[in-house]
Amino acid sequence: MAEESNLQYQNSVQTDEGKKTGIISYGAGNIFSLTAALERQNIPFGMIYSPEEFDQYDRYIIPGVGHAGAAMQKLEESRMIEKIKSTSKPVLGICVGMQLLTDFSEEGNAHLLSIAPLRTRHFDETLQIKVPHTGWNKVCSQFENELFNDIKDGTYFYFVHSYFIEFNPTFTLAFADYGVKFSAALKKNNFYGVQFHPEKSGEAGEKILKNFSEL
């Protein structure tokens, strides 16, 4: 944590030059920590507020905190759904942003993007677990994948969520166990999602962001 890096953060304003990763800005939650993590990793990024700004980026992050149904509604209002669904560039959904990739969420009984044929469910109270699932949970890989490049199997990532995407042998990229085995990460074609917060998951999380930026 040298003083140089302080300066670097201050200078790291979003210019039009060197933009690569576009963050879908649809009003779902605070993204300060995400942009700070990208800056720490020297990953160039910009914010996308409208469909017209979409095509100038190489890859996309869909952030999201809060209520999945409300997030979906905001995404609809942003008019970016068609762009997202039709892109062949890499897309990474984080937390609720990942849940948006599924068919349906029990949170608000909301119909979502249906990119992956999966359901987002609430942690069952009968599992005798505490909800929200809060803290560092072990993540185990299901398939070899470039998103988890150089990340040891069984690495801990930081989770905070009450709804989870069910485990699926085809689309689950990595899973976690919390009373129930669920999708910690998923992949369908160019679409990736992580339920944990890479921007808060120490060096392992930063590595995920770095790996995504190099896809």
Added chain:
Amino acid sequence: MTNHSYNYNQSAAPQASERENDLPQADHFPAISGGLAKRIIPCLDVKDGRTVKGVNFVDLRDAGDPVELAWQYSQQGADELVFLDITATHERRKTMVELVKAVARQVNIPFTIGGGINEIADADILLNAGADKISINSAAVRSPELVNELANAFGKQFVVVAVDTKNINGKNLVHLNGGRIPTDIETKKWIKEVEERGAGEILLTSMDHDGTKGGFDNTLLKKINDSISIPLIASGGAGSEQHFIDVFKLTNVDAALAASVFHYGEILIPDLKAKLKKENIEVRF
């Protein structure tokens, strides 16, 4: 994190599916769920943007800089941090926001900020500055509706309710203003109430144990932990590594918080985690 490339070999997949079939039924699930680590949380008191309690790390350039200290703790393996802002001036909000922004820029683990959060606007500005959670204490007692409002506005995962408790004539009662002002509110009842109102986590400090270094209040913590279904952070009394082993084994709380034993280097987080792991308590390395 190591630099070794994990071998995502073929044998991993069949193991995974076997494991799925072997999942125990819900009612047989152990109290300690596999995979979620117990959290170790250093707490930093901050006044006017500077840490107030003495800190004794050899390699600190500026022991009063909360950001540098936070970064050091994240490097040592702290799972999370709590900042308690005790700034009393009207500049408070500004200094808190600056602190939160500076921490969020440089530190890659989650953190909570507490102290002087009295209304939605206070919380909103801290959320946008990068805080993962906010902690409210006296403000919740004075106006319990605040818990509902915060949970509705930002989600319950954002809302930690801190409770200071003291045993008065055999009753555990909630205290305000850092334990100085007693109330007649019974601690367990209050915690159940804030859980219902939407608290996402409880930070429970036993004022009887705080500062004694004689161990956590395991009797009370177990009683509370068994009665709620949101995470509980134990605070007050940590003096040795054994105290952390005890609090996790005896009460099954989700996290343990301490200040001076970490700041003065009496307990080093990597050593503590190694000890906990040896005792089969799941920790993150």
